[in-house]
Amino acid sequence: MKGKVVNNLMLNDKYYLMEIESEDFVNKAKPGHFMMVKAQQYDYLYDPLLRRPFGVCDIERGRFKILYVLIGKGTNLLSQIKTGSQIEFSEPLGNTFKFNNEKTVALVGGGVGIAPLLFLAKYLHNQDVLVDLYYGGKTEDDILLIDEFKKYCQHIEVTTENGKVGKKGIVTSPLSENIKKYEKIYACGPKRMLQATSTLAINHNIPIEVSLDERMACGMGACLGCLVYVKNDQGEIEQKRCCVEGPVFDGARIVWE
Amino acid sequence: MSKSLEIEICGVKFNNPIITASGTFGYGIEYARFIDLNKLGGVSVKGISLNETTGNKMPRIMETNAGMLNAIGLQNVGVEKFIKEKLPLLKKYDTRIIVNFWGKSIEEYVEVARILDETDIDMLEMNISCPNIKEGGIAFGTDPKMTYSVVYETKKVIKNKPLIVKLSPNVTDIKLFGKVAQEAGADAISAINTLLGMAINIETKKPYISNITGGLSGPAIKPVAIRMVYELYKTVSIPIIGIGGIMNYKDVVEFYLAGASAVQIGTANFVNPEISIKIVTELEDYLKSKKVDKITDLTGKVIA
C-alpha cells in the first residue's frame, strides 16, 4: 500500500508522530494491528534493507498515525520524510486485541509501547468501556500524548523513574493498588514491564493481553525469525510467530525466558 | 503474458523465470493473501526434512549493511505434514512447485527425496548448503566427496522428478562442486545459498544472533553470486538457477548474462512482498525495449 504523509511531527528529541493518509488502510485496521513500513524514500537504497514494524497508534477520517522512537537507521530515515511525500507500507498485519464485554479495563504502557494503546483506548471508549491508563517512562520525555488519552480514559496514572512527571517509580506500583477493579488488562511496552504486569494479573486472576515486540524480517509469517514461546492448554510450550499469531498474546501463557 | 519469458528447465515448463527462494517464501501460501501466486514462475518452499524440526534459539535474524543474517535452522513441519497440509493449498495455483529438502544423513536425504518423488510437485531442490545446522547441512556442501555421495545416492531413488542441487558459496572453488554435482547426477544447479557471516553488538559484546554465526543474504551478496554463476556456467553443462541479492529486473538480467537459466528471489520478498511479481512485469518490458525475443537468449552472453 501507499499513502501520503500529511504530518511528521517531532514530539521531542526522541519521539515522532507520523500521520499518513490511506483510506484503504484505515478501513482494514483494528486495535492491535501493526504494519511493515518502508523507511527509505528511494528504491535503489538497500541500506537499511528491511521494512520496519510499527503499531497502529490511531486512526481518524482516512488517516492513521504511527508513534515512533528514534533507534537506528530506519527510524532516523523516517524522521526525515517530508510532509506531502509518498510512503509505502503493508496492509494491517497480525492479530488484534480481543474483547469479551468487559466493562472496566486497565491499559498498561511503557515508552513507545503506548502507541497501540491509544487506538485501543479510543475503540473501548466508543464501546462504553471504562478505561484507566497506567503509563510508565524513564524520564519526562517518555510521557507522550496525554491530552489524547484524556479524551478516552477515566483515570490516568503516570510514573517516571526520575519522578519529574507523575509518581516516582515503576508503573506496576499504582496498578497493583487498584488492580482488583479491572476485568481485563491490556499491556504494551518493555519486556520486563510486560512480565511484571502479567505476573500481577495472574496473581489476581485477571485476564491479560500483551502486545510483543520481536525483531521481524518479513512480517507475514514466512521467515520464522520472530518466534515467541507460549504454553498451550496442556501446558506444553509451543512456538508462535509474533507477526501472524501475535503480536497480541495471552500474557498468562508467555514463556519469558 | 508474452512468450518471451517462458522457459523450460529439465523438461519442466515455467511461465516465467522468476522463482521465490526457499526459506524466504514459507510454504507459498503465507503470501497468497497479499499477492497473486499465479503470476510467479515457481515457488521453492522452505527446506523440508523427514521429521518436524523446531530450528534454532531466538534471536535468529539481524539486519546488516544491505543484507541480513539469519540462523533459522531449517525449521519445518516435516515431509508428511507438508504433503498433507501445505502442498494441497499450494497446488491450487498455476505456478511450478519446487520442494527444497535436506537431511541429517545421506539416508535421510534419500528417504525424503523418495517420498517427495511420489507427489505431484514439479522439481526437487537438494539443500546441501545450509550454514545453520550442526549435523549435515553445510558439511555435505563443502566436502566434494560428501557432495558426490549424497547427490549420487539420492538421485538413485528419484524416478519422476528432476533434481536441482543447491550449492554452498562457503567454499574456495565453487567450480569443483558444480562439476561433482553434475557427475553425481544433478539435473540442474542452483547457486547460491547464504554466505556464512557474523555481527556483534558492541554494547553487550555479544553476537546478535543466538547461533553466533548466520547466513548472509540480500544485495550485499550479489557480486559474489554473479561471480559464482559465471564460473559455474563455464564449468557445467546443466542449467543454473541464479540466486543472491536480486532486487529488480536489472539484477535478473545480470544473472542471465553470467549464465543463469532461471533465478530465485529471496530476501527481496521480505523487503516487499510484491517484488517478485513486479520483476516479472519489468523484465517483460525490458525484453520488449531491447527487442530480445526470449529471455534465454541472454544466458551466458556476458562479453568477457
Ligand SMILES: Cc1cc2nc3c(=O)[nH]c(=O)nc-3n(C[C@H](O)[C@H](O)[C@H](O)COP(=O)(O)OP(=O)(O)OC[C@H]3O[C@@H](n4cnc5c(N)ncnc54)[C@H](O)[C@@H]3O)c2cc1C
Ligand atoms: C509488532 C511491532 C510493533 C512495533 N511498534 C512500534 C511502534 O509503534 N513505535 C516504535 O517506535 N517502534 C515500534 N516497534 C519497534 C520498531 O520496529 C523498531 O524500533 C525499529 O524497527 C527500529 O528500526 P531502526 O532501523 O531505527 O533500528 P536499527 O537498530 O537500525 O534496526 C536494525 C534491525 O533490527 C530490527 N529491530 C531493531 N530493534 C527492534 C525492535 N525493538 N523491534 C523490532 N525490530 C527491531 C529492525 O527492524 C532492523 O531489522 C514495533 C515492533 C514490532 C515488532
Ligand SMILES: Cc1cc2nc3c(=O)[nH]c(=O)nc-3n(C[C@H](O)[C@H](O)[C@H](O)COP(=O)(O)O)c2cc1C
Ligand atoms: C530467512 C531465510 C531462510 C532460508 N532458508 C533456506 C532453506 O530452508 N533452504 C535453502 O536452500 N535456502 C534457504 N535460504 C537461502 C535462500 O533460499 C537464498 O539462497 C539466499 O537467501 C540468497 O538469496 P537472496 O540474497 O535473494 O536472499 C534462506 C534464506 C533466508 C534469508
Ligand code: FES
Ligand atoms: S517476521 Fe517473518 S515470520 Fe514473523
